Amino acid sequence: MQNLALLHVLLDHLEAVDTSPADIQHFVDRWGRLRHGYLPCPVCYIKGEEQPLTPLSAEGNVESVVCRSCGTRFKVPIEE
16 A cells, blocks of 8 residues: 555545644654554544554455554555
């Protein structure tokens, strides 16, 4: 899964739930400091927790990740 494509999906989610621009920027800053392989859940991050997103099996042309803590699932279209 392309991390950049996932980041766009996560940012779209944060904007859709009216997250403040400052909180979105904090999440983007955190994303930029990540070590390889770790993807934080934006829902939990905004609540002050850091929980990892777990990749799921691709279904057709969509890859998904889920947060095992809050249960939020994000779907990322696979670009061909």
